[in-house]
Amino acid sequence: MIWQFDLIILVFLVITAIISLQVKDLLAASMIYGVYSFLMCLLWAGMAAVDVAFTEAAVGAGVSSVFLIATVFRTSRRSSD
C-alpha cells in the first residue's frame, strides 16, 4: 500500500487507542474506540484484505460501539481512571 497512508493511519491508531483509554467519560471512550476500529478498517482495506476490512467496519466499528454505548447507558457514565 501507499506508505504515506500507512504511516499516517498507524500513528492515528496509536493516538486514538491512548485517548480512548485515558478519557474519563465512558461515552467519549466508546466513540473514540469506534474511530479506532474505523481506522483499522481503512488500514486493512489498504493492505488488500477487503473481506477483513468490511467485516471490521460492520462488526468492529458498528456492533462493538453499539454494545459499548448500550452498556454505558445502562450502567454509569463516569470512570475513575
Added chain:
Amino acid sequence: MEFFEAISAKFNYWIYVIIMMIGLYAMIAKNNMVKKLIGMSIFQTAIILFYVSIGVKDGATIPILYHDQVHAGHHHDDHGDDAHHGSTDHHDTSHGGDHETDEFGYPTRHAPDVHIDGDGFANPLVHVLMLTAIVVGVSTLGVGLAITQKLHREFGTIEENEIHDLIKSGK
C-alpha cells in the same frame, strides 16, 4: 541509515507491538470494567493487525480473480485430448462427444488450465483466519459487557476496587 531502514520497513510490526502493549496495560491497570474491555478489544485488533501484515505482498492486489483469468480455459474443448478424464466409455448419451457426462449424469467439467500468478495477489489464508478472530472478538466483548451490567445490578458500581471493597465488607 541501516537502522532507519530497519524501522521503516517493518513499521506495521512496531506499531503492532505498541498497540498490543497499550491493550495489555489497560486490561491490567484500569479499574473500570468498560475500560478493561476496550483494552481487550484493542489487544485483539493488534493481533489481527499482526496477522494481516504477514499476508501483505509488495505490489499485490486484492485476492479476487479477474474475469478473463476465470473464463480463459472454456474454449479449449475442440482439441482432441481426452487424457484428463477416463469416463468416456460408460455413459449412454446419444448426442455425440460434446456433452459428456460423468457417472452421476452431470456434464463433465473440464478443469480450466489457467495459469494464475500467485505473486500478484495478497495471501488470502490469513484473511480467512482473521475473519473468524474478529467475530470471536466481538462475541467476547458482548459477554464481558453483559457481565459488567450484571455486576452493576448487583453492586451498583463498575469500578473494580469498589466491588472488591463491597465484597470484603460483606456487602
